[in-house]
Structures are given as structure tokens and as C-alpha cells.
Amino acid sequence: MKKTLAILLTALLMLSAVSALADMSDYNIVTKADTHKVILDTDMGYFGDDTYALMILLQADKAGYLDLLGVTSVGANTTIAQGTTSILNQLEALGRGDIPVAMGSDVPVMGLKTETQMAANGLKEIRSMANVRKFGNTISYDNLGELKDETWGYSSLKPVEETAWEFMIEQVHKYPGQVTIMAIGACTNVANAIMQDPTFAENTAGIYYMGGAIDVPGNDTPCAERNWYYDPESVAICLNANFPVQVVVPHDISYHQRLTKDILDNILGGGETAYTKLIREYAYPRFEENPELRQRLWDAQVPGIFLVPDFISETDKRDIAMVTDLCYAYGESVAWAEGKGPDSSTLCTIVYDVDGEAYWNFVADLLSTEF
Numbered sequence: 001m002k003k004t005l006a007i008l009l010t011a012l013l014m015l016s017a018v019s020a021l022a023d024m025s026d027y028n029i030v031t032k033a034d035t036h037k038v039i040l041d042t043d044m045g046y047f048g049d050d051t052y053a054l055m056i057l058l059q060a061d062k063a064g065y066l067d068l069l070g071v072t073s074v075g076a077n078t079t080i081a082q083g084t085t086s087i088l089n090q091l092e093a094l095g096r097g098d099i100p101v102a103m104g105s106d107v108p109v110m111g112l113k114t115e116t117q118m119a120a121n122g123l124k125e126i127r128s129m130a131n132v133r134k135f136g137n138t139i140s141y142d143n144l145g146e147l148k149d150e151t152w153g154y155s156s157l158k159p160v161e162e163t164a165w166e167f168m169i170e171q172v173h174k175y176p177g178q179v180t181i182m183a184i185g186a187c188t189n190v191a192n193a194i195m196q197d198p199t200f201a202e203n204t205a206g207i208y209y210m211g212g213a214i215d216v217p218g219n220d221t222p223c224a225e226r227n228w229y230y231d232p233e234s235v236a237i238c239l240n241a242n243f244p245v246q247v248v249v250p251h252d253i254s255y256h257q258r259l260t261k262d263i264l265d266n267i268l269g270g271g272e273t274a275y276t277k278l279i280r281e282y283a284y285p286r287f288e289e290n291p292e293l294r295q296r297l298w299d300a301q302v303p304g305i306f307l308v309p310d311f312i313s314e315t316d317k318r319d320i321a322m323v324t325d326l327c328y329a330y331g332e333s334v335a336w337a338e339g340k341g342p343d344s345s346t347l348c349t350i351v352y353d354v355d356g357e358a359y360w361n362f363v364a365d366l367l368s369t370e371f
């Protein structure tokens, strides 16, 4: 009798596992781990859009949809020290200490502009720039001083010895033609990789950026979006490098894609996983307190359109160039119709929007499934 019950229970468990996976088979996932490797280059915080991008990649890695080779920290929204700590803490909380973390740079390739230079051109000094200027090398990922996040503290995980760009170069040559860089912070690390190794870009599978403001005003200045404003020269270096593919998810997408309580309810309504547990603990309370909250999303769309390009609802090819002259337009991504840009511009695929409902149903299924 006991044996029959055990068989029955096993059969039921298998059935539920199959049905969980069957949900995923509804999606047209075009990538697989054998051939699609990813490095996430991120200005990570806690439960901003970078966290969702990381979670999607970790689960896609676990499911065999792609191979997440590592996560690298870069400037833009945060300092390297803070960003590295955030990556390590969240990887540890999600039980993914197996993913290598490499530290990059929060100092733009041409250095930070001086306060005088910025003021003279009406340019805004954002908080992370001020923090890099103020704290510089006095902080590290395991000693953040007054920038320490008291809720999270420090992780027991450690970054690897290599710099972010050394890690990128090494991995790209290990898997030529297979590694996609997802640059969801400033482009400093990627530019450093390009400058250190002239064959770097051509040996990748391509680059997906979150950056630039195409048909909308910037969010740091009227001209410039945060990630690309932080280090415009690095963006120019990347755009001019010979990546086989350049895909841009610009600031424009955040006008359409917002995280809502309904979306989180949908994610939390599925099976319980390390991901849903963390979301319930750290993300959900803000939405419970204010059910009308609509959190802007930028980076969170990047991994999903890589896995399932069918989610893309509005796209275009444009010639893009970056303004690096020190003037009011510093950091502006200028875009022309295909073939109409100057010689120094680069043809990029722009993703303005996704089918949000399908996208977040996918994320809910992905994050609430045990793979």
C-alpha cells in the first residue's frame, strides 16, 4: 500500500514538474546554453531593474536557455564598490555563488569631468559621480564606509582577481563568436576591453545595450540618458567597434514598461522559489504600501528579448552616434534613419517596446519554476 502511494506521489510530482516545464515550452526561446553565452555588465543596486535582469539571466542559465559566464560591475547609477557588493549579496541570497563576479571601473575612460567643466556647460553632476569623486579608492566592496547598505550588509562571496575587461577578453577568446555582452550600465568596461584587445568586439556574438534616449528627452539632462551620460566616450568607442550585432534598448522603453503590483502578484502567484522569496521580502512591501506604484523599467527587458525576440513589439534600425564634445548635448545619442547618418555613426537595432503582458507572464513563469 505504502509502495503504491509512493509511486502515485512520484507520478504526481513528475506530472507537476512536466506541467511547470510545459509552461515554458509555450515560449519561442531561440537561445541555448551550448551556443549562447552571456556576460552581464551592470551598475547593480537592490531591486532596481538590474536585479530583475540578473534574476532572469540566472534562471535562464539554470534552465539551459543560455550560459551566464559571469557578472561584471561598472559605473553609472552607483559606484563600483557598492555595485559589486549588491551583485555578490544578491547572488548569495539566490544560491548562485557559482557565478563569477569581476570588478570593473566607475572612472570614465577619459576620467570624470571636473565640477567646473560640468557647471560651465550646464551639465548635471549625478550622485554616483559625486560619490566617486568624494570616496574614490577609500571604499571597497567589503568596506563601504558610510555608503554601506545596512539591510544587506556584506556577502561572504568574493569577486575574482581579474578586472571586468580581463574577464571579458578571456571569455570571448574561450568561446569565439558565442559571447553576448549585456551592457546595462556605463560602457567603461567594454570600452576598456576594446582598447586592450583590438580583436575583442569581432570575436563576440554582439552587444545589447541599455542606454541612450532616441525619441524622448534624456533622464539626466534634456539630451542624455544616465548609462550613456556617465561615460559618453566609452559609448563612442563601443559604437565604433566591429561588434557583429549592436542592439540598443533605450530610455524610450521606460515610458511604456513599468513594474506594478499586478505584475508582482502574478510572479508571486506561481511556485515558491528563491526568486519569489526574495521578491516577496525586498520588492513587494513597497507595492503593498502603495498599490499605485509604477516602477520604471529599463534593463529588465534586455535578457528577455535576447531569449525570446518575439516579445519585441516596436523596433527599428537607426544610425547612431554619440556626442562627446563638452557642451549641453554631451552624452546625447543622436539617431538617424538607416543610411542617413554620418560616416562615423553605426547602424543599430533599436528596441522601443515589448509586449509587456507576454513579457511579464514569461518572467513570472521563469522565476516561479524550479529548473
Ligand SMILES: [Ca+2]
Binding pocket: 042, 043, 044, 050, 077, 184, 185, 299
Ligand atoms: Ca543598470
